Amino acid sequence: IESIHDFIAATDTPELRQARLLLKRFQCHKLYKKVAEEPIPIIRDSGNGKDAQFKFAWQRKLWSMNESEIAEDIVKCSQLRGGPQRQAQHQLAPEHIIVEKRSIHHGMGAENPVSAMRFLPKKLLSKLREKPELLPIAHKIEEEEYECSIPRAFLQRTLRVYCRKDDDEDGGDTCNFLKTCYYQFIDNIQKREGLGMDNIGNNNNNNNDH
Structure with a gap:
């Protein structure tokens, strides 16, 4: 990995300019600041991403948006909240915002990975040296x-939002403003979609049961 970093740092290829800037930030420990994190609870998920049941309807809408759409909506919130003075000095732009949609699981998506394993009780472990036809059978628990x-x-x-602008550029003002606009964006989605349960996912699962 270090040799790749050295190669990128030494080159002057225009196509690698962004990579050089990112590498320089990493070397200077100027990592992008996380300003918000939104957990998206899943009540039920078949694993294909289509039949997932979210806890609330607004969370389904939020997760259905791509990263660019979320960043653009946050920028719109900044234009409404900022006013002329704010817009002139610290107006948010899409390039200031990094939106990351994260999905972390244990190897089998929404399924319990232990369900694919079979177990032997301790009292049968000594029989593992028997002939193949006499070996004990492991069972699902x-x-x-x-x-x-x-x-x-x-x-x-999880949905995460990062600010690309350094705190030392404006004392953290842009990052703080981005955080405010993000929560305004979430509030707008909740008002549009409502705070009710996710009936779409629930109806899909009920139909699958019949």
């Missing part, structure tokens, strides 16, 4: 037997 030891959800979705 029902989730109810160990549900207190597993997470409530195996698929975690």
Whole structure:
């Protein structure tokens, strides 16, 4: 990895300019500041992403938007909140904002990975040296037997927003303003979509049950 970094730093190729700037920030420990993080709880998910049931309807709408759409809507909020003086000095632009949609799971999406495993009780471990035809059979353990030891959800979705502008450029004013505009953006979605439960995902799952 270091040799790749050295190669990028030494080149003057125009196409690698952004990579050189990013590498310089990393070397100077000027990492982009995270200004907001929004967990997106999933109540039920078949794994294909289409039949997921979110906790609230507004969370479904938020997750359906791509990163560029979210950044553009945050910029619109900044234009409404900022006023002429704010817009002249610290107007937000899409290039100031990094939106990251994260999905983290344990290897099987929304499914419990332990369900794919088979177990032997300790009393049968000594028989693992027997002939093949005499080997004990491992069995699946029902989730109810160990549900207190597993997470409530195996698929975690999170939305993160970062500010590209350094605090030392304006004392953190842009990052603080971005944070304010992000929460205004969330408030707007909640007002448009409502704070009710996610009936779309619930209806899809009910239809699949019949």
